[in-house]
Amino acid sequence: MPGLSNTALPLYEKVKDFVLDNIGNGNWPQNEKLPSEHELTSSLGVSRMTVHRALRELTAEGYLRRVQGVGTFVSPPKAQSTLIEISNIITEIKARGSQHRAEVILLERIERPDKMLLDAFEFKKLCPVDHSMVVHYENGVPVQLEERYVNTELVKNYLDQDFTSIGTYDYLQHSTPLTEVEHLISAIPATERHARLLHIRERDSCLVLHRKTWTGQTIATVNTFTYVGSRYSLGSRYLPPKK
Amino acid sequence: MPGLSNTALPLYEKVKDFVLDNIGNGNWPQNEKLPSEHELTSSLGVSRMTVHRALRELTAEGYLRRVQGVGTFVSPPKAQSTLIEISNIITEIKARGSQHRAEVILLERIERPDKMLLDAFEFKKLCPVDHSMVVHYENGVPVQLEERYVNTELVKNYLDQDFTSIGTYDYLQHSTPLTEVEHLISAIPATERHARLLHIRERDSCLVLHRKTWTGQTIATVNTFTYVGSRYSLGSRYLPPKK
DNA sequence: TGTCTATAGTTGTCTATACATCTATAGACA
């Protein structure tokens, strides 16, 4: 066995590299049992704590699986390479070098939310809810209809903001720490209202992203983002943390 | 200062909880400098290595920022984690307790791919490509049309598999280590073929997930998954590692 | 044969200690 590289890295990093190399070149195939910490300690000439740290970190990173009393095993390749990151529309438009414009369609307080809305927030009693509807344009073409319902208990002054200059996202992120997020993506045919606001025809396909956010145990916001199917794709390119 | 909880947790976990509590209740606000490892060591009555491990892990989790020679600081709240995980359809259907069935529509080798396909693979020369089309049923109702094009240089024996019993995903994952994945989600109206295979009407909305995978610098597979918009949502609920 | 038990082997945690490395700063010096 070749042993550790002689770069300037800390020892535990060299041990991690050593293990990753053995996995990468097929020396230790999937589900293979690694040498025990004790064996690695003597064969690599480092202390057990150092080996232990390396293996523990690789376990946290998903490369290994450890069972107390049994041993350390090579994990099957991560299914984690199937993550899609949702970024906010304004950042995204600007990142493409396009010009962004937002049009506020509606900004209101709903004092008496209907049953559907109360259920969405899992409210027991009648609570007011702030409501915004904004259309985002990329180079003058409507791309996204953003509809947000906001818990007025948790988010203050939501209605006083100028969402043509500040992103709703930016305001919410700074005003409310969120503890949990739920996403749902689906496809729907455009309603008459979608068609009017997004300049498409009724029944054209739209991509809908539902997002619910929590602060503590309480639902903070309920959001629906509707994208024009033919003009927009959610996307991501993911590079696994190879080494 | 109250000190550590007296639960059955390991000490370093208690130290982590202690720090998180102090951050959570505003005791240590954003960018506050924490007591030094030495101070925590004496005030909490644990060894420095234990304090160090707790702080190191909290740093990896994004709660703290450490600067050698200077100190440890409370990090600003994490950027909103907006990741969506794509799991494979068979796992998903079974996880819902539904019955899964796969119907292989087509399984063929394309000896002379057309220009669109060659471009998708970024092939310079003419290479054969394997092609599969499978419809996945949940409790007898079609949910997903799975279409895959596979690089025959990288994936062997693709056509010999029985994809009614093995998931295409499972076979590919075991046969080819993948180094990079690209996803694109969009919404399209159903074509006549979609309508026929998925038992919907033409122009009904479908959710389309494009996935391209790389092995090294080479494109290994090009995939299109078409979901019935009204029957399916991609989703995820993400729980930040709070505590 | 079947069941229980002691044990060897493995990982998990914790401590005490040492030295390395980096940063800010007080104080010497020009």
Added chain:
DNA sequence: TGTCTATAGATGTATAGACAACTATAGACA
């Protein structure tokens, strides 16, 4: 006043040793 330097104090790494907790199994025993 300005610059350099030694130093205190902070985090980073590494070791040796001890004990705890868990698992599989060989071997004793009924």
